[in-house]
Amino acid sequence: MQSQSIPPSASLLQMMAGRWVAQAIFAAAKLGIADRVKDGPVSVEALAEATGVHAPSLYRVLRALASIGVFVESEPGLFGTTPIADCLRSDAPGSLRAFALMMGDAWHQRSWSDILYSVETGKPSTLRLYGVDTVFEYLAAQPEAGAHFDEAMTGFATQVHRAAVASYDFSGVRRLVDVGGGHGALLAAILSRHPEVRGVVFDQPHVVRGAQPNLERAGVAARCELIGGDFFRAVPGGADAYILSAIVHDWSDEDAAVLLQNIRRAIVDGGRLLLVESVIQPGNTPDFGKLLDLEMLITCGGRERTEAEFRALLAAAGFRLARVFPTASATSVIEAVPA
Structure with a gap:
């Protein structure tokens, strides 16, 4: 105001x-x-x-x-x-130094300078500037910028993970698959707090290999399995809970639906799906997610979503949105169950 x-x-x-x-x-x-x-x-x-x-x-x-x-x-x-x-x-802990470096990197500045292209076309500016569909492809070929990005996401995720673990009750979960789990930081935090839970870190093979040291430092490696793969093709089956942290917002509704449908096919009866994401607040309510939504538009073609949009996306994949748990960070834990 x-x-x-x-x-x-x-x-x-x-x-x-x-x-x-x-x-x-x-x-x-x-x-x-x-x-x-x-x-x-x-x-x-x-x-x-x-x-x-x-x-x-x-x-x-x-x-x-x-x-x-x-x-x-x-x-x-x-x-x-x-x-x-x-x-x-x-x-x-959860340093934002790398996030500040990423914000000042030339690729990021240039991407935002071309915001009108994204507004005019609905496509990420990285498509016109760098000839790639998402910034992830560009960063894979740029070691310094890629390192800043990876470290920035790690620092931001540390804050998000801490808030999510404190806000959601994982008791009753037997096997938890972290889809797009990266280096296992979120799963390590959950398993450290819930010794009865066993877990799987699932990500691309070259990514998931980096999870072992984190899991060992947390003392949970014996209860965790590392599996490499492509979540647009399939995810590990047989778990009663699947969690995705800041994954769905990277993708369009069409791509996100494919991913969620793969989880629907894999989840056991009575299981639960957990999405750790920003939930856009209605009206003129100040909301970091509304600015983050522009970042997703410009850099990768993804989007942040309202609760109603999450409800529709989940329904299209065979899930029913059950509850939304706000956290101390800019994200919430969205709980869904098979419809």
């Missing part, structure tokens, strides 16, 4: 400056400033010397970020950390 004390034109200018803020955060993340000030305030001269940049220009970046709470200028030219800056530390 528009503040009574800020003119509409000033509010609009602040919104349009959001890209400036993101790029300033990118610069600070690239230079590792949050790591360098975590133990106490550091002078801009020392920071510039350590990072090999122009001290007066670095000061201007940090001054701007301090004005919005990212850092704090405790004395002239002396910068320290804040709770927001701590999220940019490379050693922070």
Whole structure:
């Protein structure tokens, strides 16, 4: 809602400056400033010397970020950390440093600069810019950008997983398949909390191989199986629960329906399907998912969905939406059962 004390034109200018803020955060993340000030305030001269940049220009970046709470200028030219800056530390649980780097990467900036193509055609701008249907194909051939993306998704997912595990009761589940489970972080968190559950990490063969170290560190490897495959062809059968975290939003309704139909064929009677996704809020309610929806449109042709849209998508695949569990993150756990 528009503040009574800020003119509409000033509010609009602040919104349009959001890209400036993101790029300033990118610069600070690239230079590792949050790591360098975590133990106490550091002078801009020392920071510039350590990072090999122009001290007066670095000061201007940090001054701007301090004005919005990212850092704090405790004395002239002396910068320290804040709770927001701590999220940019490379050693922070669920660090958002890689997410900031991804947001500033050239491919991401260029993709958003071509938003009108996506609005005009309904197709991701990556199709015109890079000749690929989704950004995943492009990133596979770009090691540095791909690494930023993978790390960004890991940091974001850590927060989502923690919230999902805390918000949903997995008791009663015997065998849980994490479809598109990547390196097993979500399944490790669930199995650590529920020792009676056995699990399967299912993803592409080259991806799922990286799950073993995570499962061993969590002490759950003995209760978990790794299976490689293509979820558009089939998923492992015989489980009483399947979970997909931030997978369905990557795909159009048509592609998502194929994936969910494969799960419907594999799930046992009385089983449950769990989707960890943003659920778009109605009307003018502020919602991070509404902005994330644009990211999906531009980069991969996917979409975020309302509860009604999830209900229809699930019904088309032979499921009935049972309940939606909000979490402390920007996502919810959607529980569905065979119809």
